[in-house]
Amino acid sequence: MATWHNWARTEAASPRRFDTPRTIDDLVAVVARASRRGEHVKAVGAGHSFTGVAVTDGTLVSLGALSGILSTEQTPTGALVTVSAGTLLRDLSAMLWEMGLAVPNLGDIDVQTIAGAISTGTHGTGTGFTGLAASVQGLTVVLADGSVAECSPEHDPALFEAARLGLGALGILATVTLDCVPAFRLRAHEAPSSLHETLEDIESLRTGVDHFEFYWFPHTDGVLTKHNTRLDGAAPTQPVGRFRGLLDDEVLSNGVFGAFQHVGTRAPGAIPQLNRIASRALSARTFVDRSYRVFASPRRVRFREMEYAVPVEALPEVLHEIDSWLEASGTRIGFPVEVRFAARDDVWLSTAYGRETAYVAVHQYHRRDHRAYFDAVESIMRAVDGRPHWGKMHGRAAADLRAAYPRFDDFLAVRDRVDPARMFANPYLDRVLGA
Numbered sequence: 076m077a078t079w080h081n082w083a084r085t086e087a088a089s090p091r092r093f094d095t096p097r098t099i100d101d102l103v104a105v106v107a108r109a110s111r112r113g114e115h116v117k118a119v120g121a122g123h124s125f126t127g128v129a130v131t132d133g134t135l136v137s138l139g140a141l142s143g144i145l146s147t148e149q150t151p152t153g154a155l156v157t158v159s160a161g162t163l164l165r166d167l168s169a170m171l172w173e174m175g176l177a178v179p180n181l182g183d184i185d186v187q188t189i190a191g192a193i194s195t196g197t198h199g200t201g202t203g204f205t206g207l208a209a210s211v212q213g214l215t216v217v218l219a220d221g222s223v224a225e226c227s228p229e230h231d232p233a234l235f236e237a238a239r240l241g242l243g244a245l246g247i248l249a250t251v252t253l254d255c256v257p258a259f260r261l262r263a264h265e266a267p268s269s270l271h272e273t274l275e276d277i278e279s280l281r282t283g284v285d286h287f288e289f290y291w292f293p294h295t296d297g298v299l300t301k302h303n304t305r306l307d308g309a310a311p312t313q314p315v316g317r318f319r320g321l322l323d324d325e326v327l328s329n330g331v332f333g334a335f336q337h338v339g340t341r342a343p344g345a346i347p348q349l350n351r352i353a354s355r356a357l358s359a360r361t362f363v364d365r366s367y368r369v370f371a372s373p374r375r376v377r378f379r380e381m382e383y384a385v386p387v388e389a390l391p392e393v394l395h396e397i398d399s400w401l402e403a404s405g406t407r408i409g410f411p412v413e414v415r416f417a418a419r420d421d422v423w424l425s426t427a428y429g430r431e432t433a434y435v436a437v438h439q440y441h442r443r444d445h446r447a448y449f450d451a452v453e454s455i456m457r458a459v460d461g462r463p464h465w466g467k468m469h470g471r472a473a474a475d476l477r478a479a480y481p482r483f484d485d486f487l488a489v490r491d492r493v494d495p496a497r498m499f500a501n502p503y504l505d506r507v508l509g510a
Contacts, residue, residue: 079135081122083379084441085468090117090135097140099215099223099249106247107221109134109498116498118247120191121163123184124466125380127503128195128243136247137161138188144170145250153256155212160190160248168367175308176255177366180204180286183413185371190248195466196240196426198434199370200415201286201303206427209420211239213252219498223249236482237489240424242465244504245493258308261286261369266359269296274391281387281416286370290411291394293401294347297354299411303369313363336376336440339409346407353411378410379445382436382464383456384426387416390433396455397437406448410438423482426462436467465507473509 079088091114096102109116114133122129129135138161148155154176158167164178165185171177180199187197198206213227216238224246226235238245270291273280281287286303335353339346362369385393394412401408413436417427426432437452439445445468453463453470462479463469477483487508494500500510 079119079122081124081129083123083125083377085125085379086127086130088117088130088132088135090131090133092134093137094134095137095140099141099217102136102141102217102247102249103221103223105134105136106217106219106498110219110221114498115501116247117501118160118190118243120161120188121186123187124191124195125468126195126466127501128466129191130501130503138190138247141249142166144174147174147176150254153254155252156255157213157250157252158189160251161188163188164192165367165371168365171255172258172365172367175258177258177308178207178253179210179256180207181367181370182207183370183372184374185367189251189253191466193239193251194241194243194248196424196464197466198415198417198427199286200288200417200434202281202416202431203285203418205418205420206422206425208240208422208425210254211251212254213250214238214248215250216246217249218246219494219496224493227252233485233489234493236423237486240422240465242424242504242508244490244499244508246499259366260306260308260310260312260363261366262304262306262361262363263369264302264304264359264361266300266302267354268298268300270298270394271296273298273300274394277390288413288415290413292350292354292411293398293408295351295354297351299354305366306363310363312365313361314368336409336442339407340440340442343407346409349409350411377441378438379441379449379468380436380438381445381449381452381468382413382434383453383461383469384417384432384434384464385456385459385461387431387433389459389461390414390435393433393435393455393459393461396458397435397452400451400455404447404451406451408437408448409440412437423486424465424480426464428480428482434464436464472506476507 094105116134117131118136119129141159141161145157193208216224284302285305289298289300291298335349415434417432
């Protein structure tokens, strides 16, 4: 029996069958067959969730053959673009660019499928911008009874609100309609700074540019800041030179960084010094390129990740507490802590539901034990009403997640309606949503 693994190698599944439908009719047939056999069904995108959200012992459905743009409809602010659910974000962005369009905001990797990205709450950064699910304006969902449901804010709005960030718990997405904007470029300015100065000026930094984020190197005061400013799509590009791009993005950010992780695994005591070197190695640079080329970066060093969404005003306290715990525990961490921002939204299970949000992501090299670090950080996050990213590692369960999401029970009511027998359930969903 073949075994499926996610990218991070944190989860594996040995399903009874794999299916790769090529049409919505094929997908309906897959679900119908599983229903007759009394099997669970789960869809898998590109495997970039760190959790077991796609694990199943029944039928594992790859959406990879359901790809491409299906239709566009012009709007006063851009266009509504309907895409097949298995379309990779990087492919979607390139296709949209040729049409003079873009997704309003993207995360820092672009190898996920659109269905997987919205279903787990993928987001980018930018105080004035929401996560990807908030751009969804319509969905086609294959439900447990084999029916094909079309939903939108006007048609079956409850299913729409639940399914645009649905964790795969309600059915299998077949198409997604996104509210896209005219193509734009980004002027990126990256520069080293200090954690102290960054937090002292955090309000003006996060609100003074379209997309701001920073990386803090534990055991140091060093950070790398990223300031991205939106420009008209016709603005001339000034991309990173070939040599500089190879040096920064491949040699330093992946090659040397990967070597540092190997060294730190063998000699954890060297990690603070390695972090000091790393925090100084990436010098300031400014460039202009297509939006999607700036948003996403290559990630070739394998890691584990946990990310929490916290009220933006709690950010300084959270980082201070993480720093204090690292110092007191003697734990050495070689991966930077990533900090991003998002506007409040109204997506029922969004980590930014109803509040301006700061995202704090912690990582550990895949050959090192992450558990003590992640447990400590999770305790710090819970103390400030943090919400865990649905696609990244965490220890939360339905009993305590309910209080974090005002529309949690509304989501469960939709789930009870469309999947009462829990065809799309698995152990992860049983934990976070209840059996």
